[in-house]
Every structure is written in structure tokens, then in C-alpha cells.
Amino acid sequence: MNVWFKDEEILMSHGAGGKASRKLIEGLVAPILTSHGSPVCLGDSFNIAGTDYWVTTDSFVVSPSSFPGGTLGELAVHGTLNDLSVAGAEPLAITSAIIIEAGTSKDEVNLQLEAIGRASQDANVPVVAGDTKVVEHGKGDGVYITTTGFGRSHPKARLGPARVAPGDVVVCSGSVGDHGITVLMARGELDFTSNSLRSDTANLWPIVKELLDTFGDSVKWMRDPTRGGIASTLNELACDAKVEIMIEESQVPVTDPVRGACEILGLDPFHIANEGKLVAILDAAIAHRAVELLREHPLGRSASTIGTVHESTTPMVVCRTEFGAHRTLDMLTGDPLPRIC
Amino acid sequence: MNVWFKDEEILMSHGAGGKASRKLIEGLVAPILTSHGSPVCLGDSFNIAGTDYWVTTDSFVVSPSSFPGGTLGELAVHGTLNDLSVAGAEPLAITSAIIIEAGTSKDEVNLQLEAIGRASQDANVPVVAGDTKVVEHGKGDGVYITTTGFGRSHPKARLGPARVAPGDVVVCSGSVGDHGITVLMARGELDFTSNSLRSDTANLWPIVKELLDTFGDSVKWMRDPTRGGIASTLNELACDAKVEIMIEESQVPVTDPVRGACEILGLDPFHIANEGKLVAILDAAIAHRAVELLREHPLGRSASTIGTVHESTTPMVVCRTEFGAHRTLDMLTGDPLPRIC
The missing domain is CATH 3.30.1330.10 (PurM-like, N-terminal domain)
Structure with missing residues (x-):
């Protein structure tokens, strides 16, 4: 074991x-259970x-x-x-x-x-x-x-990291970091409060169903980026699918209070938990229409294309900043946000 | 609500x-959830x-x-x-x-x-x-x-309190109270220790399957009497099935250390939790054979018929003592045994 x-x-x-x-x-729970015959996932x-x-x-x-x-x-x-x-x-x-x-x-x-x-x-x-x-x-x-x-x-669902391929597009259903920063604020751990900060907690099934109904197997992979934020979620995908994921920082919606709180706390909004957001990997051919569909729904008003999938020998997530520089977007380390969900 | x-x-x-x-x-959890459309059970x-x-x-x-x-x-x-x-x-x-x-x-x-x-x-x-x-x-x-x-x-299972009728027989797969008293002892809450006291924790599916395979719908109701013991389990059944259940105290297996601990603590072994015992209501026609079947299995070595079901206008559980007296066997009140499972 x-x-x-x-x-x-x-x-x-x-x-x-x-x-x-x-x-x-991966180092304790999974190896013990799999050694006794339970599946690895x-x-x-x-x-x-x-x-x-x-x-x-x-x-x-x-x-x-x-x-x-x-x-x-x-x-x-x-x-x-x-x-x-x-x-x-x-x-x-x-x-x-x-x-x-x-x-x-x-x-x-x-x-x-x-x-x-x-x-x-x-x-x-x-x-x-x-x-x-x-x-x-x-x-x-x-x-x-x-x-x-x-x-x-869902009868049309055919999802999994194995289906993700270079050329695919990364779509996010809305702004990131709202839930995590709201909980920090509610704990009194921020130096400011904001009336506009609210958790995004929501049931994603209605928009997932619409995507699957409409685009079927052109939807290749989905995840709700909770603990660890979209950075952790996309890093897991990069490892599982053995690809590089390039994120356009300027395309990822972040609200002003979340951006402000993250600057004060030295946190990256991409590491902050969401509870009502969807990250999907889509066939490039339908990505634009999928974003339009999402935007018609209250849960996807600020949906956007945030990145693309590339071939790579080293699985990683790279973020292109608004100034054109590249930075590696790693998983969250440390524990800035315990008991966030 | x-x-x-x-x-x-x-x-x-x-x-x-x-x-x-x-x-x-029944007074808080169930009414709230059922008022929002969830089932009552x-x-x-x-x-x-x-x-x-x-x-x-x-x-x-x-x-x-x-x-x-x-x-x-x-x-x-x-x-x-x-x-x-x-x-x-x-x-x-x-x-x-x-x-x-x-x-x-x-x-x-x-x-x-x-x-x-x-x-x-x-x-x-x-x-x-x-x-x-x-x-x-x-x-x-x-x-x-x-x-x-x-x-x-299970294809032959047809179980439920509505199937329980006067004349049916109550069978218990073994001694009662072992788990609860063992946990109390392990906590140091007893004045004695016993090398023979052990929790009865076990997977009951093997004996349940044998009963259902062999006797099908002559098995009318089953329960594992955990928190609250067989007294609470049988009281719940009496209420749900609107019957009286008569238990023969001398027929219920209780080991010496459990009996001794209960006497010292002023507890009734029938109120003590079990984690590997089965209480079943069976058609009288097969009860004897069912007990024999159970006794062939390590989990049912001391199985026995412990009582009978009777018609009644007042649902209740009555216990006939070894001296022929009758006492009402009520549900557990108070909290002598917190965090027992």
C-alpha cells in the first residue's frame, strides 16, 4: 500500500x-481504501x-x-x-x-x-x-x-479528463472568489465590509442541464471550483488530462470587493472558493454559443471564455496577465481559508 | 407546519x-423537511x-x-x-x-x-x-x-410494519446490550472491567440474506436495535403497526457481564445499544425453522424466539418477567448513554 x-x-x-x-x-485516505478493494476515485x-x-x-x-x-x-x-x-x-x-x-x-x-x-x-x-x-x-x-x-x-453526458484535448476552450459561468471572501468577511477577518459581497451558493443543475441538452458531448469536462478555487480545479484537470491550460487573467470575472479583499490579504482570487460557479471545457466549435446560452440564465450572466487547452509534456496551468506576462498558476498552499464550506 | x-x-x-x-x-427535523416536500420517513x-x-x-x-x-x-x-x-x-x-x-x-x-x-x-x-x-x-x-x-x-423482500399482525413471532439473533456496555466500560464509566465484554459490531447482511432467501415474505419486519436498544425498537414497531408486543424476559439472551453492569448502573439491558443484532417479526409458521437457521450462523448462535404480537387498542410493549409478572417496557428516557454509536 x-x-x-x-x-x-x-x-x-x-x-x-x-x-x-x-x-x-492521495497519500493516506485513497491508498488505504483502495488497498481494501475500493475504487480510486x-x-x-x-x-x-x-x-x-x-x-x-x-x-x-x-x-x-x-x-x-x-x-x-x-x-x-x-x-x-x-x-x-x-x-x-x-x-x-x-x-x-x-x-x-x-x-x-x-x-x-x-x-x-x-x-x-x-x-x-x-x-x-x-x-x-x-x-x-x-x-x-x-x-x-x-x-x-x-x-x-x-x-x-444525463443521456447526452460524456464527460471526463480523457476527453479534454488541445484546442478546447475553458469557460467559466461567472465571477470567482465571492463565496470565500464573503465568509472571511462574515468572520470579521477583513478590515472592511461590503454590502455587495454575497456568497454565490446556488444549484448549478439548471445551467448544466441546458448545456448538456443543447451541446451534448461537445461539453467535455465540468467542475464546480469550491475549496482551492479555479486554480486548484484547473491544476487537477491539467494533471489528469496531461495538458497545459492557459488562462487569460483579464477574461476571468472578479468583482471589485473580491479583488480589493484579495489585494489586502495577499490572496489570489483564483484560489478562493466558489459555491455556484461552473468551469467547463468545451469544444471550440460551440464555446461561443455556450457562453451566450449561459448569459441568458441568472446563474451565468457574466459567463465568459477564460482560456484554452494546449499540448504539453508538463501538465500545468499558466496565467497570461493583463500586461502580457506569464505566471504559473499553482494549487493553493497553506491554509488561508479553513472551514470555508 | x-x-x-x-x-x-x-x-x-x-x-x-x-x-x-x-x-x-418527529417534532423538529421531520416537520421542517416534510413541509418542504421531502418524504416523512x-x-x-x-x-x-x-x-x-x-x-x-x-x-x-x-x-x-x-x-x-x-x-x-x-x-x-x-x-x-x-x-x-x-x-x-x-x-x-x-x-x-x-x-x-x-x-x-x-x-x-x-x-x-x-x-x-x-x-x-x-x-x-x-x-x-x-x-x-x-x-x-x-x-x-x-x-x-x-x-x-x-x-x-432483495427480490423476495416484502417488509414493513403494515405486514405485522397478531400471532406473529418476535425473534432476536442473539444477546442484547453488548455494544453499549462495552463502550461504557471502555470509557472507564463502570466499576469493573470484563475480559469477555466485546462490542457485537457486525455486518448483518449474510443472515438477513439467508432469512429472505429461505423464508421470503414470511419475514415481515426487521430492525437492528441500536441506540435505545430492543425496547425502543419494539416500541416504535408497536406504534407503527398498532399492536401490543409481549416479550418473554427469560427468552432474551443477556450475557452475565451485561446483566451485572446493568444492575450496578440501574439500566435495563433492553435499553442498551446493539450493533450486530437483528430483531425480526416472522410468521409463526416458520419462526422455529428461522431460529434454527440463524443458530447455524456465527452471527446467530444464541438466536431465540423472544415474544409474540397481539391485537391491542393501545400500542405498547409488555415484558413478562421470569416470575410471571408483567411490566410495561417503555422507550429509553434520559441520556445514560451518549455517543454510543
Whole structure:
């Protein structure tokens, strides 16, 4: 068994969605489970062998549990629906398991359950099984929610890193970094507040379905860039597809408050979590029409083409700045953003 | 919306599996989710509408995370497999989402992952999706694991409280209370230790499958009596099926260390959690043969007929003591056994 995780204990950075997270997953979790016969793909949606059904699971521990534009409960539903959606699977049902810290107010539990209920109802995906556990005060933090989603393949979906090829186009459905910076602001970790900063938490299935309905297998790969931001997501793709991805920095929508906060904090907006954005790799022939289609939808108003896929012996993501310089866009390192989802 | 949960905050007793748990689920969780269109059945396996597929989810927060006979990781796999099994669904796949407290040793994470891997391999049910989150030291307790299971109906299964009728026989696959008392002992909460006390954690699918293969729809209802013990499980059935259940106390296997610990602590073994026991309601015509079949299997060596189902205007569980007296066997109240699974 190839367990190469060397750290003696788990650190916050192992949960931040960047390099340390990948080390924990690829160096410890995956090798142990695969050595016992479980499949290697962990952390994304998975197709249950021999069926059209897909499954995904995520725990949500965002702090604070309410923030401008969303709540833990809403995030827990959207996050899991989105993991199914970007795999090309229509969400059919979710489960919700809740760990409550003793002493948490009924009002807080009520609020998060209402958020789960509303989000599932809006998405027309019922919560079909649940569980509730209680742990002592000081052994949790209010409410943690684990959702698991079940979905069925969209008939036209044919997605995967193996389908990504030089010449393909990278499309992003809107501005990046909103969720992560909003949560930091809600925690009081920024020196300013902004009335326009809001989490982008949303169910992506409606726009995914439109893309697949309209363009079928010209949609080659999709992902929702959560922890670690679009930089981590695209780096994972570059490795899996063995390509170089060139991003045009000026084409990636970033709102002013997000840009300002990132400058103050020394963060890259491309490393910040999103909870309602789609990154898709499309056949160049349909990319322009796909962006137009996305822009007709409230979730894709500021969609744009942000880059292209190139042949390379070294998988990497390169960013061309507004001044024409090139910089390597690496995965997130360190843990500037713990408990962001 | 019929939210009738009145407590101002969540207490440990709301997680102990007895009356307070039922209050939290039925008075708060279920009404909120059902008001948003989700089905009413929460906490058990659920059949995904229009399919043969079943889903169940559970968070596991047992403390300590290792105890004689088992570990948190093993429990997290078995518990979810068992919830599917007693619904008559063959487990096909599980997911595992882990919340790790920062500062937890690599060794502990390794141990629990190995336990998940081994238990899933032994059951031949792969872990098909996973997630890992990290929370600050003091906001968790080592490792919490949420597993979700996905299964397919056994072709002969026709189970449900509506099928339970007067004259049916209650069968239990072995001694009760072993898991709960073992965990209490491992916590140092007993004045004695016992070398023979071990958790009964086990995957019940092999014996469930044999019962269904052999007796088909003569098996009317099954449950694994975890939190709240067989008393809570049978009370839930009595309410759902609107019957009286008469239990012969002398017929319920209880090991000496469990009996002794319960006497010292003032607990009823019928309230103590099990993690590898099956309670089944069977047609009287096959009950004797079913017990014989169970006894041939390592998981059912001390299986026995423990009671009968009777017509009643008041759903209840009555226990006939060894001296012929009758006592009402109520659900667990209070929280003598927090974080038992």
C-alpha cells in the first residue's frame, strides 16, 4: 500500500482544499481504501458500477453558519447537487446527516433545517433519509451537516479528463472568489465590509442541464471550483488530462470587493472558493454559443471564455496577465481559508 | 407546519436514541423537511421512488473511537450496511465523509481508515465516494464519520410494519446490550472491567440474506436495535403497526457481564445499544425453522424466539418477567448513554 503521507498529525491546512488536502487524500485516505478493494476515485461523484446512478458525499463545516447570501444548510444541499451536476448526473435524491453540539439553540437548528428544506424544494430533489447525532459542548461547533446525493446520468453526458484535448476552450459561468471572501468577511477577518459581497451558493443543475441538452458531448469536462478555487480545479484537470491550460487573467470575472479583499490579504482570487460557479471545457466549435446560452440564465450572466487547452509534456496551468506576462498558476498552499464550506 | 419541539436548546439526551431523540426528529427535523416536500420517513433506509434502490445515512461519533471488539470506522460501515439490510436491501456501495479535529494523530486517522477499508472489503461493498474536512482543535473530537449506503431490494423482500399482525413471532439473533456496555466500560464509566465484554459490531447482511432467501415474505419486519436498544425498537414497531408486543424476559439472551453492569448502573439491558443484532417479526409458521437457521450462523448462535404480537387498542410493549409478572417496557428516557454509536 502506497501510504506516503508523512505528517504526524492533521493540521487545518489539510482541510483547505489545496496541496495539503491533496496530500491527505492521495497519500493516506485513497491508498488505504483502495488497498481494501475500493475504487480510486475519492472526493468526486462516482458512478455505481453497472448502473446509470451516481453518488457523491460531502461534509459541511462552514464557519460562521450564516453569511451574506447563504447558510450552512443551503450550502450543504447545493454543494452536493453541484458535485452530481458537474458529473453530468441529474440529482434525484439527497440524504442529510447532522451532528449537533449540545447547547446549540433550537433556533439555529431550525434555521439550518429550514435552509436544507428550502434548497431541496427549490431544486426539486427530496431529502430521503436523515440522521441526527449530538456531541458534548466543546466537541463540535453548532451544526455540521453531511449530505450525500444520488443522481442519474444525463443521456447526452460524456464527460471526463480523457476527453479534454488541445484546442478546447475553458469557460467559466461567472465571477470567482465571492463565496470565500464573503465568509472571511462574515468572520470579521477583513478590515472592511461590503454590502455587495454575497456568497454565490446556488444549484448549478439548471445551467448544466441546458448545456448538456443543447451541446451534448461537445461539453467535455465540468467542475464546480469550491475549496482551492479555479486554480486548484484547473491544476487537477491539467494533471489528469496531461495538458497545459492557459488562462487569460483579464477574461476571468472578479468583482471589485473580491479583488480589493484579495489585494489586502495577499490572496489570489483564483484560489478562493466558489459555491455556484461552473468551469467547463468545451469544444471550440460551440464555446461561443455556450457562453451566450449561459448569459441568458441568472446563474451565468457574466459567463465568459477564460482560456484554452494546449499540448504539453508538463501538465500545468499558466496565467497570461493583463500586461502580457506569464505566471504559473499553482494549487493553493497553506491554509488561508479553513472551514470555508 | 407541525413543529412541536419546545426545548430551547439541544441536549445530550436528544442524541441518545430514546424519547428525547424521537422528540427532536418527529417534532423538529421531520416537520421542517416534510413541509418542504421531502418524504416523512427519516432515520431509516428509504426507497428511491420509482426504483429498486434504497439509501440510508448515519453519522458516527462513538467515544472512545476504539473499544473491545471494534472501532468507530468498523461501526460506521456495519451500521450503514445494517440499516440497508434490515430494509431488505442488498448493500451495493457506501460513501464515507470524515470530519477530523486538527491535532488528531496520523495514527488515529490511519486506524479508522483501515477499519473502514477492512469492514467494506469483508462485506464486499466498496467505498465509492469520500470527503475529508478538518475543523479546529476543540471543535471536534478526533474523527467523526458519516457513511451513506446504497442498496438494491432483495427480490423476495416484502417488509414493513403494515405486514405485522397478531400471532406473529418476535425473534432476536442473539444477546442484547453488548455494544453499549462495552463502550461504557471502555470509557472507564463502570466499576469493573470484563475480559469477555466485546462490542457485537457486525455486518448483518449474510443472515438477513439467508432469512429472505429461505423464508421470503414470511419475514415481515426487521430492525437492528441500536441506540435505545430492543425496547425502543419494539416500541416504535408497536406504534407503527398498532399492536401490543409481549416479550418473554427469560427468552432474551443477556450475557452475565451485561446483566451485572446493568444492575450496578440501574439500566435495563433492553435499553442498551446493539450493533450486530437483528430483531425480526416472522410468521409463526416458520419462526422455529428461522431460529434454527440463524443458530447455524456465527452471527446467530444464541438466536431465540423472544415474544409474540397481539391485537391491542393501545400500542405498547409488555415484558413478562421470569416470575410471571408483567411490566410495561417503555422507550429509553434520559441520556445514560451518549455517543454510543
